[in-house]
Amino acid sequence: MTEDRKQSSLMDDGLDDAELDWHLLKSWETPRGIWKVIATVDHKIIARRYIVTAFVFLILGGMLAVAMRIQLARPEARILDPDRYNQIFTMHGSTMMFLFAVPVMQAMALYLVPLMVGTRNIAFPRLNAFSYWIILAGGLLLWISFALDAAPDIGWFAYVPLSGPEYGSGKRADIWAQMITFTELSALAVAVEIVVTVFKQRAPGMSLDRIPLLVWSMLVMAFIVIMAMPAIVFASSTLILDRLVETQFYNPAAGGDALLWQHLFWFFGHPEVYIIFLPAAGMVSTIVATFSRRAIFGYLPLVMAFIATGILAFGLWVHHMFVVGLPRLGESFFTASSMAIAVPAGIQIFCWLATLWLGRPVFATPLLFVIGFIVTFVIGGLTGVMVASVPFDTQVHDTYFVVAHFHYVLVGGAVFPLLGAIYYWFPKMTGRMMSERLGRWAFGLIFVGFNLTFFPMHILGLLGMPRRVYTYQPDLPWGGLNLFISLSALLLVSGFLVFLIDVLVAWRSGEPAGPNPWKAATLEWATSSPPPAYNFRRIPVVDARDPLWRYPEELAVTAGLRVDRRELIVSSVVEALPEARESSPRDSIWPFWAAIATSIMLIGSIFTPWAVVWGSIPIAVTLVGWFWPKGTAEDIS
Amino acid sequence: MKERAVLDVSKLPLHGLSTASPTWWGTCAFMLIEGSGFALAIAVYFYLMSLAPNWPIDTPPPDLFAGTMLTLLLLASIVPNMLVSRWAKARALAKVRVGLIVMALLQAAPLALRIFEFPAMHVSWDENAYGSIVWTLLGLHTAHVITDLIDTLVLTCLMFTRYGDNTRRYGDVEDNCLYWNFVIVVWLPLYVCIYWVPRL
Numbered sequence: 036m037t038e039d040r041k042q043s044s045l046m047d048d049g050l051d052d053a054e055l056d057w058h059l060l061k062s063w064e065t066p067r068g069i070w071k072v073i074a075t076v077d078h079k080i081i082a083r084r085y086i087v088t089a090f091v092f093l094i095l096g097g098m099l100a101v102a103m104r105i106q107l108a109r110p111e112a113r114i115l116d117p118d119r120y121n122q123i124f125t126m127h128g129s130t131m132m133f134l135f136a137v138p139v140m141q142a143m144a145l146y147l148v149p150l151m152v153g154t155r156n157i158a159f160p161r162l163n164a165f166s167y168w169i170i171l172a173g174g175l176l177l178w179i180s181f182a183l184d185a186a187p188d189i190g191w192f193a194y195v196p197l198s199g200p201e202y203g204s205g206k207r208a209d210i211w212a213q214m215i216t217f218t219e220l221s222a223l224a225v226a227v228e229i230v231v232t233v234f235k236q237r238a239p240g241m242s243l244d245r246i247p248l249l250v251w252s253m254l255v256m257a258f259i260v261i262m263a264m265p266a267i268v269f270a271s272s273t274l275i276l277d278r279l280v281e282t283q284f285y286n287p288a289a290g291g292d293a294l295l296w297q298h299l300f301w302f303f304g305h306p307e308v309y310i311i312f313l314p315a316a317g318m319v320s321t322i323v324a325t326f327s328r329r330a331i332f333g334y335l336p337l338v339m340a341f342i343a344t345g346i347l348a349f350g351l352w353v354h355h356m357f358v359v360g361l362p363r364l365g366e367s368f369f370t371a372s373s374m375a376i377a378v379p380a381g382i383q384i385f386c387w388l389a390t391l392w393l394g395r396p397v398f399a400t401p402l403l404f405v406i407g408f409i410v411t412f413v414i415g416g417l418t419g420v421m422v423a424s425v426p427f428d429t430q431v432h433d434t435y436f437v438v439a440h441f442h443y444v445l446v447g448g449a450v451f452p453l454l455g456a457i458y459y460w461f462p463k464m465t466g467r468m469m470s471e472r473l474g475r476w477a478f479g480l481i482f483v484g485f486n487l488t489f490f491p492m493h494i495l496g497l498l499g500m501p502r503r504v505y506t507y508q509p510d511l512p513w514g515g516l517n518l519f520i521s522l523s524a525l526l527l528v529s530g531f532l533v534f535l536i537d538v539l540v541a542w543r544s545g546e547p548a549g550p551n552p553w554k555a556a557t558l559e560w561a562t563s564s565p566p567p568a569y570n571f572r573r574i575p576v577v578d579a580r581d582p583l584w585r586y587p588e589e590l591a592v593t594a595g596l597r598v599d600r601r602e603l604i605v606s607s608v609v610e611a612l613p614e615a616r617e618s619s620p621r622d623s624i625w626p627f628w629a630a631i632a633t634s635i636m637l638i639g640s641i642f643t644p645w646a647v648v649w650g651s652i653p654i655a656v657t658l659v660g661w662f663w664p665k666g667t668a669e670d671i672s
Numbered sequence: 673m674k675e676r677a678v679l680d681v682s683k684l685p686l687h688g689l690s691t692a693s694p695t696w697w698g699t700c701a702f703m704l705i706e707g708s709g710f711a712l713a714i715a716v717y718f719y720l721m722s723l724a725p726n727w728p729i730d731t732p733p734p735d736l737f738a739g740t741m742l743t744l745l746l747l748a749s750i751v752p753n754m755l756v757s758r759w760a761k762a763r764a765l766a767k768v769r770v771g772l773i774v775m776a777l778l779q780a781a782p783l784a785l786r787i788f789e790f791p792a793m794h795v796s797w798d799e800n801a802y803g804s805i806v807w808t809l810l811g812l813h814t815a816h817v818i819t820d821l822i823d824t825l826v827l828t829c830l831m832f833t834r835y836g837d838n839t840r841r842y843g844d845v846e847d848n849c850l851y852w853n854f855v856i857v858v859w860l861p862l863y864v865c866i867y868w869v870p871r872l
Contacts, residue, residue, distance in 0.1 A: 593677065603696060
C-alpha cells in the first residue's frame with residue numbers, strides 16, 4: 036500500500052461536481068459496442084437483463100397456463116394431447132419457479148441492494164455477469180427442448196420412479212435435471228454476492244439496525260438459498276447419475292429409495308417458497324412505509340420475523356409428503372412446525388397494517404398491489420394452515436385445492452408485491468414514471484382476474500378434481516367451474532397485458548421521474564434516476580434508518596476515494612465502520628466464456644459422463660483467464 | 673441534493689486482509705454452500721443405512737489402509753499449510769513461493785492414495801445404493817482436492833510473476849490455505865462414515 040501512496044493518483048476531494056462526474060464516468064461506464072456490453076459488470080445493467088429475461092419467461096410460462104386453461108375449459112377437449120399436456124404443466128411449473136420467480140427476486144436484489152446500502156457495485160461483479168449467462172443458458176436449454184417436443188414431462192418436482200431410468204425414457208428428465216443445475220448455480224452465485232455486499236459494502240455508519248428492510252429480507256433470502264439449494268443440486272445430480280451411469284440411489288430393488296428423492300426435493304422445495312416470499316416481504320415493508328409517510332412500525336420485530344421465517348423454512352418439508360405413509364409422530368411434528376410459521380407471518384402482517392393505520396396512506400399503484408397482496412396472501416396463508424393438518428391434507432392432496440392454495444401464496448405472496456415493486460422502482464431504473472391510470476387498471480384486472488380464476492379451484496378440489504389431468508369426462512360435476520375459471524383467466528391475462536403496455540409506453544415516453552418521485556427515505560433515492568454507472572458521486576455516510584427523511588436537504592458523504600480506478604468502501608460487518616478503500620473489478624469478457632464452457636460441459640453431461648472430465652478443462656482455462664491479474668490500477672494494493 | 677463531506681477515507685488501506693476482505697467472506701460463503709452439500713451427502717448415507725437390513729449391503733467393510741494413510745497425510749499437511757498462511761500474512765515472498773510448491777505436492781499426493789481408495793470399497797457404484805453413496809462421497813471430496821490443487825498451482829505460478837508481491841495476492845494465498853483446511857476438515861466426518869460406521 037505504501038508504494039501506491041507515492042504514485043500520483045486522482046482523488047475526489049480536489050474536484051468540483053462536474054469534473055468528478057466526468058472522471059467517475061470514465062472509470063465506471065460500460066463503453067458502447069456488442070463485446071463491451073457482453074463484458075459489462077455493472078450490477079444495474081446485469082440486473083435489468085435479469086429482470087427482462089425473467090419477465091419474458093413469465094410471459095412464456097403464462098402462455099402455457101393459458102394453453103392449459105383452453106384445454107380444460109370443456110370436458111373431453113382434444114386441443115392438447117396427453118403427452119403435450121404433461122410437457123406443458125411441467126414447463127409451466129419449472130419456468131415459473133426456476134426461470135421466473137427466483138431469478139426475478141434475486142435480480143431485484145442485484146439492482147437495489149448496492150444502491151440501498153450506498154455502494155458502487157455488487158461484490159464479485161464478474162461472478163454476477165457469469166450467473167446471468169448461466170441462467171440464460173439453462174432457460175434456453177429447457178425452452179429449445181420444448182420447441183423440439185423433447186421437454187420434461189415429469190412435473191416440476193420430477194418424482195422418481197417416473198423420472199428415473201425405468202420410466203423416464205429419452206433425455207427429457209435429464210434436461211430437467213440439468214436445467215436445475217444451471218439455475219441453482221446462478222442462484223447460489225447471486226446469493227454469495229448479496230451476502231458479501233450486505234456484510235462488507237454498506238455505507239459508513241449503516242450499522243445492522245439501520246439496514247433497510249428490503250436489504251434484510253434479501254440477506255435472509257440469500258442465506259436460505261445457500262443452505263437449501265445444495266439439496267436440489269445433490270438431488271438432480273444423483274438423478275442424472277442414476278440415469279446415466281446406473282447408480283442406484285432411487286432404486287428400491289438395490290437398496291435405494293424413491294422417498295429419498297422427495298425428502299431431498301422438498302428439503303429444498305419448501306425453503307424455495309420463502310426464497311420467493313421473503314424478498315416480497317421486503318418490498319412490501321418498503322412500499323408500506325413510503326406510502327404511509329412514516330417509519331415502518333416494528334422494524335425489529337419485522338427483522339426477527341424474517342430471520343425466524345428463514346430458520347423455520349427448513350423444518351416444514353415433510354408436509355409435502357403427508358400421504359406417503361410416514362411415522363405418525365413425524366407427521367405431528369411437521370404439522371406443528373407448519374402452523375408455527377404462521378406466527379412470524381402474522382407478525383409481519385400486523386406490522387404492515389399498524390404502519391398503514393398509524394400513517395397517512397397514499398393509495399398510489401404500488402400500495403394498491405400491496406393491499407391486494409395482503410388480502411390474497413392472508414387467504415393463501417389460511418388454506419396453508421388447513422393443509423398443514425394431516426387429515427385435511429389427505430383429503431385434498433393432489434387436487435385443485437392445493438393448486439388454488441399455492442397460487443394464492445405464490446402469486447398473492449410474491450407476484451403482487453413484485454408488480455407493486457416494479458411500479459415503485461421503475462422510475463429509479465429508467466428515469467421515467469409509469470402511468471397511474473393504467474396502473475390502477477392493471478391492478479384491478481389482475482386482482483379481480485386472479486381471484487375469479489383461482490378461488491373456484493378450491494371448490495373444484497373439494498369436488499375431487501385431481502391435478503395434472505389433461506381432461507375430464509362430461510358427467511363429472513366440474514365442467515361449469517372449469518369454463519368459469521378459463522374465462523376468468525382471460526381477465527387475468529388482460530391485466531398483465533395492460534401492465535406490459537404500461538411498462539413499454541413508460542419506458543419510451545413516461546414522465547421524467549426526478550431523483551425521488553415518491554419522497555422515499557432510503558439511499559437509492561439520493562442519486563439520479565436512472566443512477567449513473569458509479570451509483571453515487573460520493574459514497575454516503577449514514578446515521579439514521581431513514582436517511583432522506585431525517586436530512587431531506589443535504590446528504591452526508593465521504594471524501595478521499597480515488598476516481599481514476601474503480602474504488603469503493605469496505606466496512607465492518609456490525610457497525611459498518613470503514614475498513615478499506617477496496618477496488619472493484621473492471622469489465623471482463625472471461626465470465627462470458629466461462630459460462631459458455633460451463634454450459635457445454637453441463638449439456639454434454641446429459642449424453643456422456645466423459646463430458647464432465649473433458650469439459651472441465653476449458654472451464655479451468657476460462658477461470659484462469661478470469662482471475663489472472665491484468666496489471667490494471669484495480670490490482671494495486 | 674447538496675453533499676457535505678463528513679468523513680475522510682483517504683488514509684484507509686487499499687486492501688484489507690481476512691475479515692476486512694470481501695474475498696475472504698466469499699470464500700466462507702462458498703465453504704458454507706459446499707459444507708451444506710457434504711452434510712446433506714452424509715445425511716443421505718445414514719438415511720440409506722437406516723433402510724438397509726445390513727450395512728454395507730452385501731459387501732465387507734472397506735479396507736482401511738489407503739483411506740487412513742490419506743487421512744494422516746491430510747492432517748500432516750495442516751502444519752505447512754498454516755506456515756504458508758503465516759508467511760503470506762508477513763509478505764515473505766520467497767518463503768511463500770517455496771511453501772506453495774510444497775503445498776502443491778502435498779495436495780497432489782492424496783490423489784495418488786485416492787486411486788487405491790475406490791477399489792478398497794469392494795463395491796462398484798452401480799451394484800447397489802451403498803456403492804453409489806460411498807463412490808459419491810469419495811468423488812465429491814476428490815473434486816474438492818483437485819479444485820484446490822489447481823488453485824494452488826495457478827497461485828504458485830502467479831507468485832513467481834511480477835504480480836506476486838502484492839497484498840491482494842498474499843490475501844489470495846491466505847484464502848487458499850483457509851480453503852485447504854476446509855477440504856481437510858470435511859474429510860474427517862466422511863472418513864468416519866466411509867470406513868468406521870460400517871464396522872459398528
